[in-house]
Amino acid sequence: MNSNRPYSTESAHDHGAQDHGACPACGSGATRAFYRCGDVPVHSCLLVDDQQTALEFPRGELDLALCTECGFVFNRLFDPSHNAYSSDYEETQGFSPLFREFIADLAAQWVQRYDLAGKRVVEIGCGKGEFLAEMVRAGVASGVGVDPGVHPERIDADVAEKLTWVKGFFPEDYPELDADAVICRHTLEHIAPVAEWMRTVRAAIGDRTDTAVLFELPDVRRVLDEGAFWDVYYEHCSYFTTGSLARLFRRTGFEILREWTAYDEQYLIIEARPTTSGEGGLSPVFALIEDDIAAVSEAADRFAAAHAEMIGRWQTRLREVADAGGRSVIWGSGSKGVAFLAALGDDAPLVDAAVDINPFKHGRYMAGSGHRIVAPKELTEIQPDLVIAMNPAYLDEIGHDLAGLDLQTTLEAV
Known part of the structure; x- marks a missing residue:
């Protein structure tokens, strides 16, 4: 938002x-x-x-x-x-x-x-x-x-x-x-x-x-x-x-x-x-x-x-x-993402990174949890098994971006 x-x-x-x-x-x-x-x-x-x-x-x-x-x-x-x-x-x-x-x-x-x-x-x-x-x-x-x-x-x-x-x-x-x-x-x-x-x-x-x-x-x-x-x-x-x-x-x-x-x-x-x-x-x-x-x-x-x-x-x-043996990321590093990771508590490290399309956020870190914010293209290196969309409104848009990266992953929304 x-x-x-x-x-x-x-x-x-x-x-x-x-x-x-x-x-x-x-x-x-x-x-x-x-x-x-x-x-x-x-x-x-x-x-x-x-x-x-x-x-x-x-x-x-x-x-x-x-x-x-x-x-x-x-x-x-x-x-x-x-x-x-x-x-x-x-x-x-x-x-x-x-x-x-x-x-x-x-x-x-x-x-x-x-x-x-x-x-x-x-x-x-x-x-x-x-x-x-x-x-x-x-x-x-x-x-x-x-x-x-x-x-x-x-x-x-x-x-x-x-x-x-x-x-x-x-x-x-x-x-x-x-x-x-x-x-x-x-x-x-x-x-x-x-x-x-x-x-x-x-x-x-x-x-x-x-x-x-x-x-x-x-x-x-x-x-x-x-x-x-x-x-x-x-x-x-x-x-x-x-x-x-x-x-x-x-x-x-x-x-x-x-x-x-x-x-x-x-x-x-x-x-x-x-x-x-x-x-x-x-x-x-x-x-x-x-x-x-x-x-x-x-x-x-x-x-x-x-x-x-x-x-x-x-x-x-x-x-x-x-x-x-898989890896998970969240898509969306804004307020929803910060709240999601904070609520996970000791399980927050199970999330490997936060993805965001805003270039001004790339290479920065999430307040509280310390997760690194990455560009979508970096997912080709992370190879996540699960991508969690922080807003279901963006599922189609995120799915399109993932398809463009030719990633085989599961996309779910909160």
């Missing part, structure tokens, strides 16, 4: 460490813990140049809690002082043809749906800027990208002159959101005081109630239902369902226009506009969408057991390969 983060260590200190009792989304004290895990890397996508540094990477604790009032899930032990977002943060999925097709389609949808052709947009947490580039190609006249990890030199020349970059954070380095659309993709899950931050977004838009507010982030309901331990990691301190996300938006001054899931049902997308009357109203259509708290609570109750079962299944699978 994009995993962008427009939230600085300094801001986090200003807001204080996350309250261990009250819900950061609604303020309710009706929260209960349902899953805890210690010794996890505090960052997943920072580039690490040597194995020893990777092995000694700072660790933190997860203590996931559910708010039974609004359905929000959050890490009660999240410490924002660990935040170290910078140009060394390498989160992009933009080297994947599938992902590029997805963002091009989403950009085209938003430009058409909100009449953004010839207009100006701002993206909070723009990462490497690929999505803003697609917005320009879809017809917007100009865009501003705000992110501490931007690399303007990577942007294609055909759109570069229409884009401006702020190498920093919202709101510290870019306080006003004077635009026809405010975009924020895979950023809100990295922010602890979510309600306070969303109110800051609303205030920064000001009187422009015609501004389209377009967010994308992971869907935690799928994670809970599947026991997807590879999608739970320290940087993600805030987790949303369709219901809890809609409730947050309405509570912080937005009217919801549309909410849906995309990208193999992994992502939540919400489209809204600012209101002038405080809390946004609830339409009958969205009342049905938001009625999910009981189901989320049940899924949270099942998560720890499903999580343990899923880890055990992969530990067994890796041992089988190793006992037969």
